[in-house]
Every structure is written in structure tokens, then in C-alpha cells.
Amino acid sequence: MNQMAHQNIEGDARAATVAPQGTPALTIAGLQAWYGESHILHGVDLTVNRGEVVTLLGRNGAGRTTTLRAIMGLTGRRTGSIRIGERETIGLPTHKIAHCGVGYCPEERGIFSSLSCEENLILPPLVGAGKDAMPIDEIYTMFPNLKERRASQGTRLSGGEQQMLAVARILRTGANLLLLDEISEGLAPVIVQTLARMILTLKARGYTIVMVEQNFRFAAPLADRFYVMEHGGIVEHFEASELERKMPVLHDLLGV
Template identity: 65%
Template sequence: MTAPEVLHAPSASAHAPVSDAALQGAASAALHIDKLHAWYGESHVLHGVNLHVQPGETVCLLGRNGAGRTTTLRAIMGLTSARTGSIRVFGYEVIGVPRHRVAPLGVGYCPEERGIFASLSAHENFLLPPELKTGFSGLSEDEIYALFPNLRERAKSPGTRLSGGEQQMLAVARILRTGARLLLLDEISEGLAPVIVQALGRAMNALKNKGFSILLVEQNFRFSANLADRFYVMEGGQIVLEIARADLEKNRATLKGLLGI
């Protein structure tokens, strides 16, 4: 993938020295966050977050409300007041890069508020995001509609006439045609009927099989437990626990204490 001209490796003074192994790991990861601090105005929200997502991996960020999960996604996109530390997307440092340069690296962000336009049809909402020169091929309309068949059926319906589940499908679907290969998904199962949650789960697994990397913020543990390869738990703006899916059961007591599940 060719990087936009504005993206350069940070100077030695921009960050503390790191080892060659750490740099190699950051370069090979779809997402590599190191010692990330973030603020909203005077409020210091993230306190040294470290996490990574490998190509083709699904990672879930768990935590109670206010733990800093959504802020982590927003910090990746440059939507916080200030950031320090390191955020590398497919090897490119984005701290200090203008926010409009992040998506062209291959990042698709689906925030909790879906942003569906009432004055546009479902299909027009779907076509809104431009195809970006990310170095990756976006999914075709047919491929996306195969993932979300409800959207083909409701293509001419006004965006806000769709059910909550269909609107969530639309919010995810429209970033898939842009060329994004790293998906940042914030609470996509929240408040949805079980049948819709299951459909979203099938779509997430299909995207993983197609090579997408996914960072999923969730409170629905049952939903994420069947999707993610690894889990990070946040508390007070920090990562307090990292668990592989194979180790979930033996860490259930710890998770219950941290999450109340």
C-alpha cells in the first residue's frame, strides 16, 4: 500500500526510543497503539493504552461505561482534543496526522450514533462515503448485499424508516465499499433484537474470513465471545487485562469482577 505524502515516520524527538522488535511489531500490525494518552479539553481520559490488532484478527475492547473504550476509537480517528503516544495503522504513524488522512489508510469507523440521513433512501445512504485510495479493494455492492440481504430489499426506503437493526447494518455496510480493511465498530449490537444480533455476528465472521481486521467495542459479552480472537478489558482509561478466547473460561471470575457479567 502506498502511503499518502503527508504520512512520514515520526522523528526521534516525537516519541521515546523503542526497540527494533517493537517497531517490527508495529509495522506488521493492522493497528498498534503504544502508551496512548488522550484528552477532551482538560479531561485526561486515556492513560497509557497499549493494544494491537493483527491483520485478519478480531479484537474486542470490553469495559463498563466510561472506561475509555469509545475514546480509544475516537483517538485513533483523531477525534479527541489531544493525543500523545503512538498509533500506527498498517505501519504508519497517525499521531499528528490530520484526521482526514486517517481513513485513506484503510480505516472504517462505525460510531455508536449511526448517522443515517432521513432525507435519503437506504441506497443513497449506502453510497454516501466515497471510495478511497487506500491500497485495498472495497467490497462490491453485490458482496455487501450478500452480507446484509435486508438492505437490498429496503434499498428504496427512507433511511430512518428502516428498523434499528437495519440501520445498524447500513451503518456497517457503507464503510465496506470505501476500501477500509481495519474496522472500528462501536457497540453495533446495542439494543437490537437477537435475530439481528445473530445476523451481524455472521457478517462479522464473514468479514474476518475475507481478511478484515476488526476492533470491536462491546458490552454484549455473549455476542463478542463468539467473534473475537482476543479481548482487552479497560478500566479508568487503561488496559487492565488481555485474554485470548481460549482462556475466557478460566478468567470468568476476573471478568465478572471487572464487568459484572
């Protein structure tokens, strides 16, 4: 992202309003997770308040994606505690976790290639207590590219359009806790800017967002707080206001 675009997004971030914070949207305590015999997460602790954007930073293999997958029940064995709102979900299957109002956008996107863009949008079931799905017309206002390509098959969408569709599909379900995994990876700067504006819009509407991001320039102006992971655990946690002071630490941990 060029410097001017980065500055514009920072200005938008400062102008965005945050929903009142009460009960945390997500609380993780002592989370351990395995893939088969491989022990990946080693006691992860984090809290995300309602209406916040929180970013998980770390090198590849640090455990960030596994943390999102563990929240959704997509790893092997899990121990510890994962509370969505006030509900303990560590023992729930994935479909019941989703119905707590959680939407997961994996790195691989999972677009149905044989369906049109609009068919992909209307396919997912409603989740969450409020059943508050974002209307199609609002999604098309947020992502004009999808409106233009609404009749196109998933295989004919560009990488950026597929990423927009993957996120938009979650918004159609009514989920209010969004788990976004590397949504800016490999995309053109203009698409990255569109996704940044989307995150600011959703934050202003009170959505809670947890992002895994390798693109520090994309994540830095958007997040309220940061967690840094290394070797399956949290090694740093700080507020956005502390970002400048923490840059030497981030340089050592991430090479940013």
C-alpha cells in the same frame, strides 16, 4: 441471544479462517487522550494483528469508545503512538487517517435520513491503498434486508436496518481495518445473529476488526483476543483460549 444461537455462532467462529498474520494492522503505545481539560486515556497499549477480531471490554466510562475515537483523531489532544500498519498517524487529521484504510462505525450510526438506503451506501468516498470497495451486490447478499429496503429513506429504516447500513457503508469505502462501537446494542436477537455472521464472514476474508462491546455474549464467540479497560487504561489482556479461565476476573471487572 438464546443459547442455541450462541452455540451456532461459536461453531461458525471455529470454522472461520484467519488471514495470515504479519505486520500488525494497529499498534497503540502509551496513548493519552483528552476532551478539553478532561484526561480520559492514561497510557493505552494494544496491538491488533491483521485478520484478527479484537474486543475491548469494560464498564461504561472505562475509555473504550474514546480509544476508537482517538484512533480516528476525533478526541482533543492526543499523545503517544498510533501506528496503522507501518504508518504513524498520531499527528494526522481524521480524513487522512481514514485514507489509511480505516472505517469507523460510531454508536450513533450517522445515517443520512434524507437519503435512501442505497444512496447512503454509494455516498462515501473510497479509502485505503487498494480502493477495494465491496460491491453493492455482495453487500445485499450479506444483508438481504438492505436490498429489500434499498429505496427507503434512512428515517424509515428500523434500528437494526440502520445498524446494518452503517456497517455496510464502511465496507463500500474499501476500508480493511474496521472500528465497530456497540453495534449490537438494543437490537433484536435475529439482527444480532446477522451481525455476528457478518463479522465471521469479514474475518474469513482477512478484514481486521476492533469491537467495543457491552454485550459479552455477542462478543465472546467472535473475538480472537480481548482487552479489558478500566479508568482509561488496559487492565487485562488475554487470548480467546483463556476465556474460561479468565471468567472470574471478568466477573469482578464487568459483572458478566
